[in-house]
Amino acid sequence: MKKVKIPEATIARLSVYSRFLNRMEKNGVDTVSSGEIAKGTASNSAQVRKDFAYFGGFGKRGVGYDVIDLNRNIKEILGLNKEWRAIIVGMGNLGKALAYYHGFSTRGFKIMGLFDNDPQKIGEKIDTLTVQDDQVMEKFLDNNEIDIMILTLPAEYTQAVVDRVEGKGIKGILNFAPTVIHASEGTQIRNVDLAVHLEVMSYNLTHSINKEQE
């Protein structure tokens, strides 16, 4: 594949398209058009085709895209043809919401452990897992190959946890705390800031930009 820099927004949309294609697969649909994909994902068909063009267009035929083929291709691009193993640190409401969220496991992200330092929370059963004392986290990481750490901690505790797991094989950190964290080079950090979504909405409302019409 050519070394073209692919916009992150395209990757994010591929993820959304793939979820839509999963539903189509489940419903036994064989082929879809870019218009159908757009309609099912609040995108538009020109955008869908443009996103696909980065990867050679995925061999559309007269009748549309082959649902199974297209989804397999997209999942492979996204790196979802393997299982990613994750832990969640911080079992507040957000941590619990993520632990209960089945949208992760169905996409190949397996939550392997839940951690907190609150004695009230340690031992609590959440879905199929039990919240563990965060003091055993390093040992857990030594004994289990974990790729991704999801941090749903108060901002002031976040960096300390990142420092503690240095060298334990964590490849990516998804940080929900409104703070910038630093990890060793080679560890991918993604900060999820929920207020951003409201502020982009505020911008669009203020400037009368209708997202769906773009």
Add this chain to the structure above:
Amino acid sequence: MKKVKIPEATIARLSVYSRFLNRMEKNGVDTVSSGEIAKGTASNSAQVRKDFAYFGGFGKRGVGYDVIDLNRNIKEILGLNKEWRAIIVGMGNLGKALAYYHGFSTRGFKIMGLFDNDPQKIGEKIDTLTVQDDQVMEKFLDNNEIDIMILTLPAEYTQAVVDRVEGKGIKGILNFAPTVIHASEGTQIRNVDLAVHLEVMSYNLTHSINKEQE
């Protein structure tokens, strides 16, 4: 201002920059460089300057940007110089997490009401608000000017709630359910799909893209 199409990623970053500038203001910092903004927001200084260039560059002087001026400008662009009033519908773990999240109110998003249809949850006190029966939601919207509805409902209930509030003045809907919803034209819909963040991370890890080095 020229009618240049500004990338949504730029708007999202402005939101993050502004949060950083808030902290600088609080700490009594007068001026910042693009490098400092980049470091504090996991961006890079070329990106910061490129984002600012869409708005004329914000009058950087030799010493850097004036923190207060810059933040006021960005907030005005984002439409944060007014109060946005929101309700949250669905008081599961995610709804609760958002209701307790003070990052919204400090940015001018005031949560005015919480709703659920579960008798176990109705009447529960969450922060300063009490969960209301979702049957009174329409009446609440008649009596209160609400701009934004945040939906943290199971996917299958989401569209029905959107249909019920049609014509009640809701300008924007932030939907956390993994389903595409439809509202009347002019209502801004943003779908927040938490799995997307993991899948973009999976893509970056698979293709050895280090986000912070970009």
